[in-house]
Amino acid sequence: MNSQVPRLAFRSVSVEFGGLRALSDVSFDVSSGEIVGLIGPNGAGKTTAFNVACGFVAPTSGTVEFPDRGVTQPKPHDLASIGVARTLQGVGLFDHLTILENVMAGGQIRPGGGAFRGLLGLPSAGRSERQLTADALAALERLDVAEFAAKLPGSIPYGIAKKVSVARALMGSPTLLLLDEPASGLDERELDEFATLITSLKSDMGVLLVEHNMDFVMPLVDRLVVLNFGEVIASGTSSEVRSHPEVLAAYLGVEQ
Amino acid sequence: MIDLLTSRVMGDIFLGVTQGVLYGLIGLSLVIVWQSTNILNFAQGAMAMFATYVGMTLLEHGLNYWACLAISVAAGFVLGGATERVLVRPLYGKPEINSIVVMVGFLGILEAGAIAIWGGTSRMIVSPFSLSYFQHNGKTIFLSPFAILQIAAAVTVMLIVAGLFRFTKLGLQLRAAALAPEVARLLGVRVNRLLTLGWALASAAGAVAAVVISSGFEGLTPTNMDVYFVFGFIAAAVGGLESPLGAVLAGVLIGMLQQFIVDYAPPSWASFSPVLILVVALMIRPQGLFSKQRVRRV
Amino acid sequence: MVSIKQFIANRPTSARALATLVATIALLGLAIIVDPLNDTYLATASIMAIAIVGLSLLIGLSGQVSIGNSGFMAIGAFTTAIWAQHHAHFPLLGSMALSVAVSTVAGIVLGLPSTRLRGPYLAGMTLAFAFAIPPFIQSLGTFAGGSGGLYFPTLQTPAWFASAIGEKDNPLAANNTWGAAIAIVVAAVAFFFMANFFHSRSGRAMRLVRDNDVAAELVGVNVARTRVLAFAISAAFAGLAGSLLAIIQSSVLPQTFGVALSIELLSLLVLGGLGTLGGAMIAGLIAAYSDSIVSRINSWTGIDPVSNLGGSLKGIIFGLILIATMLLAPSGLAGLGHRISRFVRSRVAQKKALSVSETP
Ligand SMILES: Nc1ncnc2c1ncn2[C@@H]1O[C@H](COP(=O)(O)OP(=O)(O)O)[C@@H](O)[C@H]1O
Numbered sequence A: 001m002n003s004q005v006p007r008l009a010f011r012s013v014s015v016e017f018g019g020l021r022a023l024s025d026v027s028f029d030v031s032s033g034e035i036v037g038l039i040g041p042n043g044a045g046k047t048t049a050f051n052v053a054c055g056f057v058a059p060t061s062g063t064v065e066f067p068d069r070g071v072t073q074p075k076p077h078d079l080a081s082i083g084v085a086r087t088l089q090g091v092g093l094f095d096h097l098t099i100l101e102n103v104m105a106g107g108q109i110r111p112g113g114g115a116f117r118g119l120l121g122l123p124s125a126g127r128s129e130r131q132l133t134a135d136a137l138a139a140l141e142r143l144d145v146a147e148f149a150a151k152l153p154g155s156i157p158y159g160i161a162k163k164v165s166v167a168r169a170l171m172g173s174p175t176l177l178l179l180d181e182p183a184s185g186l187d188e189r190e191l192d193e194f195a196t197l198i199t200s201l202k203s204d205m206g207v208l209l210v211e212h213n214m215d216f217v218m219p220l221v222d223r224l225v226v227l228n229f230g231e232v233i234a235s236g237t238s239s240e241v242r243s244h245p246e247v248l249a250a251y252l253g254v255e256q
Numbered sequence B: 001m002i003d004l005l006t007s008r009v010m011g012d013i014f015l016g017v018t019q020g021v022l023y024g025l026i027g028l029s030l031v032i033v034w035q036s037t038n039i040l041n042f043a044q045g046a047m048a049m050f051a052t053y054v055g056m057t058l059l060e061h062g063l064n065y066w067a068c069l070a071i072s073v074a075a076g077f078v079l080g081g082a083t084e085r086v087l088v089r090p091l092y093g094k095p096e097i098n099s100i101v102v103m104v105g106f107l108g109i110l111e112a113g114a115i116a117i118w119g120g121t122s123r124m125i126v127s128p129f130s131l132s133y134f135q136h137n138g139k140t141i142f143l144s145p146f147a148i149l150q151i152a153a154a155v156t157v158m159l160i161v162a163g164l165f166r167f168t169k170l171g172l173q174l175r176a177a178a179l180a181p182e183v184a185r186l187l188g189v190r191v192n193r194l195l196t197l198g199w200a201l202a203s204a205a206g207a208v209a210a211v212v213i214s215s216g217f218e219g220l221t222p223t224n225m226d227v228y229f230v231f232g233f234i235a236a237a238v239g240g241l242e243s244p245l246g247a248v249l250a251g252v253l254i255g256m257l258q259q260f261i262v263d264y265a266p267p268s269w270a271s272f273s274p275v276l277i278l279v280v281a282l283m284i285r286p287q288g289l290f291s292k293q294r295v296r297r298v
Numbered sequence C: 001m002v003s004i005k006q007f008i009a010n011r012p013t014s015a016r017a018l019a020t021l022v023a024t025i026a027l028l029g030l031a032i033i034v035d036p037l038n039d040t041y042l043a044t045a046s047i048m049a050i051a052i053v054g055l056s057l058l059i060g061l062s063g064q065v066s067i068g069n070s071g072f073m074a075i076g077a078f079t080t081a082i083w084a085q086h087h088a089h090f091p092l093l094g095s096m097a098l099s100v101a102v103s104t105v106a107g108i109v110l111g112l113p114s115t116r117l118r119g120p121y122l123a124g125m126t127l128a129f130a131f132a133i134p135p136f137i138q139s140l141g142t143f144a145g146g147s148g149g150l151y152f153p154t155l156q157t158p159a160w161f162a163s164a165i166g167e168k169d170n171p172l173a174a175n176n177t178w179g180a181a182i183a184i185v186v187a188a189v190a191f192f193f194m195a196n197f198f199h200s201r202s203g204r205a206m207r208l209v210r211d212n213d214v215a216a217e218l219v220g221v222n223v224a225r226t227r228v229l230a231f232a233i234s235a236a237f238a239g240l241a242g243s244l245l246a247i248i249q250s251s252v253l254p255q256t257f258g259v260a261l262s263i264e265l266l267s268l269l270v271l272g273g274l275g276t277l278g279g280a281m282i283a284g285l286i287a288a289y290s291d292s293i294v295s296r297i298n299s300w301t302g303i304d305p306v307s308n309l310g311g312s313l314k315g316i317i318f319g320l321i322l323i324a325t326m327l328l329a330p331s332g333l334a335g336l337g338h339r340i341s342r343f344v345r346s347r348v349a350q351k352k353a354l355s356v357s358e359t360p
């Protein structure tokens, strides 16, 4: 695997909303096989960074690249096809679809799903759909939540819903996974499970996660990127960052 | 100066503004309702029609014009408030489709109900103002005493609404109640009463338009407010659904545009060209021409 | 031995085709048995069901409310009518295909702004469209018949059909049955396609966009294209319904396709049940029989049908039903049936559980 080529690269990205500078000359990258944590106090620009990466927000200057695919600033709906999956803050499930259908949605871009095929009900569409169903069930089983397959998102516990959203993200066999606050709302046991799950994923993909919960992030990640007022004030391993004076002042100092 | 007033262009402008203020009034009603409850009131025109029919019925019993106008507006006020209490309140927090369907259903009931009660033929309230245009040296100035009253009535309503919004806390409170009812409640805003008031005011403003229409050339039928609703909606949407002044200005512009089309192009184009304007305007600025940019939050 | 359940799971399209075939044959049999008046009702039911299921896709699946599908019906009807005016012999399938094509294009054009508009803006824009179409058609002048509409040769019943149903000597009855048969077959094909689509990945894409457009985009759904596609398909179905209407009535009037028709479509859809095929079928039947139901009500209550109240009773009832359904049973009649059957099943299951627990 060409793990030397990063999966995601921010190159001097700046974003302005009106006069507000939400990101300022931000550069970092994420490679396959590593978990990178993006941390910073509220309003530091973490979600904005995710939104730039996903094409929901256009950078005022600089670029977001996916160098292993040779793609620069894709549209949101093109992410899935270049192997990027993102979970949303909260759970971001489809309320009126069953859990199984929610996970099947992760395979939306597989071949055989065209509108004409759908109208005509061609056998190839049927086969592709059956395969998708089977894979979705397998993904639910892998995360140990298959029993909820027929339920609606509104009727399952929050922790399960989070797992379902990860199962959906994994359906597209991503090579880069973006997790927006995956730990929020989870209890101790669920946090442990989640950490194990994310660690088990990194052999196949790069993971970038935004997180508030320091106890969760610190042991989990290989590297940290610390944002404050839209600027990268530090980056490195957990222990390096932990002792960084600016970080202590800007962020950890607030909490401790 | 007088030559200018009798020119073809000025004639079109006069006729266009006279018609356009009515679109503006309905657009204004829609904006008030939208701002207070985030609902597009498809029955806005029909409610105005119904209220005016009530006023007209009383007029037939010998009341004078101004009394009829007052009663119609009062009926509009009551109808608007009652509608909010009974039909609209169960819709808060429900999917958009529910409110659209309910308001469309109410539109159907009001129109069919008006036909059932008063019949489908056109009715007029004869106003004390003449409908005939001013003449000067054998040329026509396309303004009549009634047209002046019409424009004055519309301007008065707009000033009252603007005054209420600007110089009392009403506008701010309405917006607060719509955006964050819980917070507004905590701040001591009596949200429920305010929403009812918003609907009542909007409906009263619409009733002014319907009364004026019923005194014009075409009179009022149970369904001819549909036209005003559609063009009023276009005015409100082009203006951004959030801006009372934007709705009024857009209404006047649409009225003028139609008049110019009637004058210089096949007249039948006048009834569908505003739709094209709407489509084009919304393509360029989906949030409305007079509304502040809103960004999508992820 | 393959069970029915397995067959449906493994060959869903074949199962749907089979179900469609059985239903078509049954309905054709019904059309042959019933009197000419009921034949016209069956035709109307089929036509309205096509338009309503198209609207159901747009509103129920993709979550975009349109009050403008009467405009697409008008476009379909007038395309067929204008074609029939200028060609002495016009093939049925050809004119339907042409109508579908033209109204699909119109659907795409109206759908394009939908990629940027939401909720009430969109609904209002479609309403304005519905409002603008009849005057637009009138403005086309003699080409489209102006405000007097277009009349063209009546539907020709083939001799084999008349003799096959034993109505060789009764051309009027044969004609009505033939019209109903065409409408039933076309509706069956349309519903077959729609059933496939509802269960397809593209159909799911629409539900994804409806529920959460951001998440839909992130799984690779092109939200804009999906929204436009929903408009296009919905318009195609409405256009097909319009074309059939023109063919069967042999005449079209611009005024019949006003906003009132759009409101009627919406009412019927909500009453039948949003986003379900069965709901659209129920709605089609109600559409066809609503006039005779209302006249029944008139005679029960002694309301003079030509009085003001008698004439507007249908509108009042529709409006009341619309509001009542939305406030009391938002899933419509189809949903009500579903809920009742679920209730009954859960009761049965409870009883079973009780009797099981009582046995030991
Ligand atoms: N769409 C937007 N429009 C205007 N300002 C925004 C927008 N999105 C975020 N911001 C601002 O940018 C800054 C960074 O926000 P965000 O990225 O959400 O921070 P975080 O996720 O780190 O808490 C904040 O000040 C926020 O108010």
Ligand SMILES: [Mg+2]
Pocket: A046, A047, A048
């Ligand atoms: Mg955030």
